[in-house]
Amino acid sequence: MVAYCLFYLFHLFSICVAGKDTVVKSQDILIREYNQEDYDRITELWRNARLPFRPEGRDSPVKINGQIKDATTIILVAESEGRIVGAVLGAHDGRKGWVNRLVVDTGFRRKNVARRLIAELESRFETIGLEVIACLIDVKNTVSMEVFKRLGYEQSDVKYFSKRKSWNS
Numbered sequence: 001m002v003a004y005c006l007f008y009l010f011h012l013f014s015i016c017v018a019g020k021d022t023v024v025k026s027q028d029i030l031i032r033e034y035n036q037e038d039y040d041r042i043t044e045l046w047r048n049a050r051l052p053f054r055p056e057g058r059d060s061p062v063k064i065n066g067q068i069k070d071a072t073t074i075i076l077v078a079e080s081e082g083r084i085v086g087a088v089l090g091a092h093d094g095r096k097g098w099v100n101r102l103v104v105d106t107g108f109r110r111k112n113v114a115r116r117l118i119a120e121l122e123s124r125f126e127t128i129g130l131e132v133i134a135c136l137i138d139v140k141n142t143v144s145m146e147v148f149k150r151l152g153y154e155q156s157d158v159k160y161f162s163k164r165k166s167w168n169s
């Protein structure tokens, strides 16, 4: 009887450990800063997700790679087994931090990759003393709205106005 109980307890313990391993594996995502070699992959993710992307203009390699030298821009990527599976572009004006172009590969969605990218970006914004973090979301992007609500963001009823030098700006 005692042997049976010990065997049963060991069995339960194995299940727990295996379960824990699975969780660790699913979270086996590295969040790191973007570097120039990542350009093709992050633009592929943006393109696949149909995010506004202007490769001839503000999103050209020269512009994006130039921005990382600028202290007001933070580009983070999420990497799984050497492959980039998510990205976010943060920018700030000294007062407010902006979350732009958040994207996660379709095969990695709903695994907290966006949550982790945003947490890292928020932590960097907080380190430089920013107290407001914001993002603009297309009114048709209901998924993104839900995600940001889940991440603690509140919606404001504002209309976005802009003036561009060209379509590519």
Ligand SMILES: CC(C)(COP(=O)(O)OP(=O)(O)OC[C@H]1O[C@@H](n2cnc3c(N)ncnc32)[C@H](O)[C@@H]1OP(=O)(O)O)[C@@H](O)C(=O)NCCC(=O)NCCS
Residues within 6 Å of the ligand: 049, 051, 101, 102, 103, 104, 105, 108, 109, 110, 111, 112, 113, 114, 115, 116, 135, 136, 137, 138, 141, 143, 144, 146, 147, 148, 150, 151
């Ligand atoms: C928006 C996007 C980045 C979310 O990435 P993700 O890694 O799947 O999100 P997470 O797994 O980190 O989820 C964060 C929270 O949002 C919720 N969530 C994620 N996808 C959701 C969905 N489709 N519907 C409802 N809630 C969702 C999660 O449940 C989680 O909340 P919880 O922890 O309270 O359960 C991803 O769907 C995407 O790349 N979409 C296309 C690009 C895009 O629209 N980007 C936003 C531009 S503003």
